[in-house]
Amino acid sequence: MESKMNSQKSLLKIENLSVEFCSRQKKFTAVKNVNLEIFPGEFVALVGESGSGKTITSLSIIDLLPENAKITEGTITFTGKNKSIIFQEPMTSLNPLLKIGKQIEESALIKGISKQEAHNQAEKLAKMTGLEDTKKIFNCYPHELSGGMRQRVMIASALMTNPELLIADEPTTALDVSTQNKILSIIQNLKSEFNTALLLITHDFTVVKKLCSRIYIMYKGKIVETGKTEEILKNPQHPYTKALIDSIPDAKRRHEKLPVHFGEWQNE
Ligand SMILES: Nc1ncnc2c1ncn2[C@@H]1O[C@H](COP(=O)(O)OP(=O)(O)OP(=O)(O)O)[C@@H](O)[C@H]1O
Ligand SMILES: [Mg+2]
Incomplete structure (x- = not known):
């Protein structure tokens, strides 16, 4: 599987990307030496805390960086014809x-x-x-x-x-849970219908588990960890990844707690 992936030509290849903001002599590097690759039809997650550089990375891909930002290093190679982005707040x-x-x-x-x-x-x-x-x-x-x-x-x-590539920047955070699930299943169907590749930006590991085969973890502008979803979930290396995985609501654990609460409620 791995070797098959490696021999396939990537749809998107980001190599050593750095993006800097310039405001009144002050410089701030929002994205630092990022490497990221997506293969045709592949669903990949970019996960990271607020301000880690996820949106700036995706805006670099579609050439829509704000005026005060510029790419200072690296290359972005896209071998498809079209790429689209879905933003968090469609309004x-x-x-x-x-x-x-x-x-x-x-x-x-x-x-x-x-x-x-x-x-x-x-x-x-x-x-x-x-x-x-x-x-x-x-x-x-x-x-x-x-x-x-x-x-x-x-x-x-x-x-x-x-x-050939769809970037979805937190596409469901502004929505209620049942609408979220409907939107996610629409996105899930894109793979079989159109063989669209997806870069999904999110904080939500439950969503990543459902949709994406590989993950990039971003922290303070850098990719600190990457790998197959199941491997990262099993054996996270970076403390931020561990914290995120610990925050996944665990249905089993919730279930164990339930009789206690239920008991208390019954005694009232
Ligand atoms: N227009 C801007 N001018 C100056 N700094 C900016 C601008 N947009 C983003 N930044 C800074 O760049 C860094 C990366 O921001 P980015 O929007 O990529 O974060 P993010 O990972 O998408 O966060 P979130 O999860 O909150 O959407 C942050 O420190 C942010 O403050
Ligand atoms: Mg963002």
């Missing part, structure tokens, strides 16, 4: 003045396909992400939809260009 990346239908279609029109084709494609993808009544929804503005629906719109828009 900030959807145009509030544009109806949903136009918004989804727009991302494909850039590619130069006809309006009708773009519309058909948008309808197909919207349905795939669980936006059933497309006639009605395509006529809505972003503020008229729920958070879960907006996230579905974001996924449908992202898929309009048939990206």
Whole structure:
């Protein structure tokens, strides 16, 4: 398995990437000598505490770094045609003045396909992400939809260009648990439907366990640990990774505690 992976050509290869912020003579390195590789169709997680550099790494990949940031070292090689990103809070990346239908279609029109084709494609993808009544929804503005629906719109828009790589930056943190699970299963289906590769940015190891075969752990701008999901879960090396894994809600342990609470409650 490992040797098969190694002989395959990577879809994305980040080598020795460093990103620096410059503000009034002050310099701050947000990403330090990062190496990261994703193979076609592979689901990979980038996990790290707040401020560790996950978003800045992903913005480097799609060429959308803020103006005061620059790549000071390293290379990013992408061998596919298209890559898309889904942001944490879709409200900030959807145009509030544009109806949903136009918004989804727009991302494909850039590619130069006809309006009708773009519309058909948008309808197909919207349905795939669980936006059933497309006639009605395509006529809505972003503020008229729920958070879960907006996230579905974001996924449908992202898929309009048939990206070989999808970056999802905390795609479900703003959503309630049941909507989270629905969005995650839509993302899970992308592998079998389109062979899309995924870079999933998250703090949530339960989600990583479900979706990703490999993990990169980021800490203070550096990749401090990487490996197959099951191996990292079994034998984490970095203290931050250990702490994260300890915080996974353990169904078995919760179950053991239950009779105690139940007993107390019954005695009242
Ligand atoms: N526009 C900016 N100007 C200056 N510093 C920034 C800017 N954006 C991010 N940073 C800094 O770069 C570092 C990395 O930020 P980044 O947004 O990549 O963290 P993150 O791992 O995505 O965190 P979170 O989990 O909270 O989203 C942080 O120290 C952050 O304060
Ligand atoms: Mg972030």
